[in-house]
Amino acid sequence: MKQKHRWPLIALGLSTLLQAGLDSQAAQAQDLTRDPLRSGPPDPADESIVLGMGCFWGAEKRLSELPGVIDVESGYANGEIEGTYDTILAHERIRRRGASDKRNHAEVVKVRFDPRRITLEQVLVKFWESHDPTQGDRQGNDVGSNYRSAIYTNSPEQTAVAERMRAHYQAALTQAGRGTITTEIAPLSVYVRAEEEHQDYLRKNPHGYCGLGGTGIAYPGTTSDIDKAAALPSPAPLDGATLAQARQLVVFEAEDCGACQHFKAEVLDHWQSPVAVARSLSFSAPTGWTLDKPLFATPTLVLFEDGREVARYTGYDGDSGRFWAWLGLQILTPEQRRVAFEQGTERAFTGSLLDEKRPGTFVDPITGAPLFRSETKFDSGSGWPSFFNPVDGAITFHEDVSHGMRRVEVRSASSGIHLGHVFEDGPPPTKRRYCINSRVLTFVPDL
Incomplete structure (x- = not known):
């Protein structure tokens, strides 16, 4: 994003906006004492x-x-x-x-x-x-x-x-x-x-x-x-006729898989993505559908289109950002990927959401997480959708010194994709302008 005005960025308060990254979580204490039967x-x-x-x-x-x-x-x-x-x-x-x-x-x-x-x-x-x-x-x-x-x-x-x-x-x-x-x-x-x-x-x-x-x-x-x-019977496969035919993500799990439970707690329990998701304890493809090769580990996440496997993601080690990046590479268009993963910028005044004025929410195109509400959107004249405030906790801030400029990049907190930049020339009450690419936003109108 280009700056609307070349104001000194010292006033932007980098020390308060820039975040070091994702917070690490302290590992929960585990009771590792062996069962007396096993000693x-x-x-x-x-x-x-x-x-x-x-x-x-x-x-x-x-x-x-x-x-x-x-x-x-x-x-x-x-x-x-x-x-x-x-x-x-x-x-x-x-x-x-x-x-x-x-x-x-x-x-x-x-x-x-x-x-x-x-x-x-x-x-x-x-x-x-x-x-x-x-x-x-x-x-x-x-x-x-x-x-x-x-x-x-x-x-x-x-x-x-x-x-x-x-x-x-x-x-x-x-x-x-x-x-x-x-x-x-x-x-x-x-x-x-x-x-x-x-x-x-x-x-x-x-x-x-x-x-x-x-x-x-x-x-x-x-x-x-x-x-x-x-010799317990194998769980029945999912019924392919009940799933989304155009695009469906299936999470193949096992009952005693700790990584599966971790993925469920960190990702599936908060699922808002536009991609339909289903869980299966069977290691077979949904009925009428096909896998490219047998399943090797749990969890394995397989993306199907028209009943055929197009991509898979195996295992989960707690890195949700890596999973969302994988999914984004599968579902975003080349133009969206250029902005999201290569810090690209769409040309000014070409974004499809520039003139969107209906009540609603602008969400992450991969995770579906809310980013901005329509009531915070304003016409900045810059040529990109502009907002004066994001949804709480929706974005992260990162120093950007590319192209000979010193700016503050904003990314989606849920997926980590590049959204745009923030400048201190917006309207009250924040006086900030979040200058965002249309291609990395999905608009969901209020019902």
Whole structure:
């Protein structure tokens, strides 16, 4: 935006307008005390098995929730190198360059359970349903042989059960049109407990990444080999006919996903975006709609247009600005993106909202959050929509020294997009002029 008058910006009060950025929130204290059931020496009657399901953080949490499971420990297994997190990651890079053929460890969890309360079959049902065992050396966004699907057994009897269940689950996947199971089933040869920082990771970091999505195909349990209660039916997919056909955002979640709950609390519970949103516990596309590829992690946000996936956003780490920027890049026009993300400016007197005088609210085009009310709009003669006051908390202020000028940029507090600039030549009572681009405003008339 050009200044209407080149008044000294010292009078603008930069020290009171400029804000350092988003406020950091103090992490809530977590009770990390272990359940007494999960402590103490092992009972001789306990059994254990070692399972690889990709990232061990999510695997540990999923399997620890099974009744009858005594303890779940993160570790590394069946490799030929030193068993440390950094060594394993470095060795995988070496393998990719072809500089070593030594076998890498898999990230695994060691599951100790009471066979009087839960059977091995019930533990393995959770294993099969909680990840995608058809992906080879990867699990979702985590790629490498250290993320392979694996069952490392402690006896021939465990091996027989695992192989039988693999065949049983393969039949269900084949019937559903899914691929071939790549899960390695082998005797446990090496096991190393992972570093303390990786133990109970999602209890310590409830908003952390949990890259488990499953296939959405329930294990076909029978009374002869499994308690039917352990094979819960998969949630039904959304009905595509009830959703917005032109553009629909679907949030694919899991019931025990801390990052999903975090996203809901920070974003979904305050949703005002013009984009229709729906939540799904199914890992399948809405009926009649199509996904480009299987879901790998939760939450995964998929943008559909005319029933087909056009973009996706995986995971949530508390950075809502990053999510809104992603959504804006999908839904804004090229002209809007130039203003919003490149600090562009529309030509004076060309904005579609310059002469908008109806009662209503000017909102963020991505989040739908209110920015300015129509009663604060005035004709400044500058060629851009002008306001003398924003909605409380709607904008943030940032120093701008581009183009040889010293100005105060204003951005949307909800999405972080560039809106325009503020000058001290407006009318009472604020005497400020918020000079805003039409292309980054949406007008919502009062009913």
